[in-house]
Amino acid sequence: MTRFAPFLLLALVACGDNDPRYLISAPAETGTAGQVALRVATLEVRQVSLPAYAAEDEILREDETGALKPVQGALWADTPPRAMTQLLADRIAARSRAQVAAEPWPLSTPAQALVDVRVSELAARLDGQMHLTGQFAISSPDQIVRERIAPFAIAVPLAGDTPAEIARATGRALEQLAEQVIATLRR
Template sequence: MMMTLRPLAAAFALSLGACAELNPPTLHLLPTAPVHAAATDSAVAREQIALSRIALPDYAEDSAIAYLTGATTVARSVDERWADPLARTATAALAGALTARTGALVLAEPWPPEFDPTLRIDVLVDQFVGALGGPVTLSGEVRVADARMRGLAVVRRFDIAAPSGGDGFDGVARAHADAVARLADEIAAALEARYGG
């Protein structure tokens, strides 16, 4: 009897593997959000800014897209995944948006050896998640270190609610991108308030 069951078990395992290959996960890119043009006379445009890789909570570091299923419960989809790590793509998107908004040179980590930034921005995220068909919350703290002052020039909390980008996981991805764009607006405004005068 045991000899009969082994081939059946092996065949069942192979069929499960074939099903998994026939239904690969859907991969989502972080969409490009609209950007606002920089003011040509902005004092911030003279800065060279180093942007550290965004520090995300553990659930957002996984390739599986996280989403809210209740007020305090988060699930990860096995079928819907980020095409690239969210921390990397969100950092790159934030760097591009800050360059567009401020006119400054903003480089995301890793930095070239010859890069000598005047400012360094660290973004520490507490929450970056939303429900399917609902808003995405992006909250945490921004720290701006000034090499000339040898200390922190700006420490600012942020709490952003980006509206739903539509139904399903495409909408979740669009809302994530919108949240990053809104964060760029807030950081650019803080930099302008600190250095634009």
């Protein structure tokens, strides 16, 4: 039996994970039109903190009992904390004149301000909306801007309950969050 073990292992690896994977998507920004000046020249977006259920690979939606259940055979293309952090950094960078990057900060001079997002709820609910709630903190080690904590409660309509629609609504909710961060740091 032990001489068949390597073949069994190879067969299991070959089967792999064939579930479709979905990107947290948002409409692409074009050009520099609409860029706003922030009170900082550099901004680091810390990794988004998610509840355990939202940090998993499965795409979830609320069912009739109120339980969050995985959408059959649908996974996120990237780990949710990393994908959401990068999308926020990309959106803030596209809409502002600041240099923005997700942590770890890639430059030798530290960022003038940091954004720390802590999500308390991220769920495709039965009311037909994607809910994103929590708070974000702006910190500034050199006190270039006033430090603060701001709550957010965002609800974005779901065009359907498919994984693709849940991914699009998640992206739109994160875009709204990026706009709130920008408004907080705007000159």
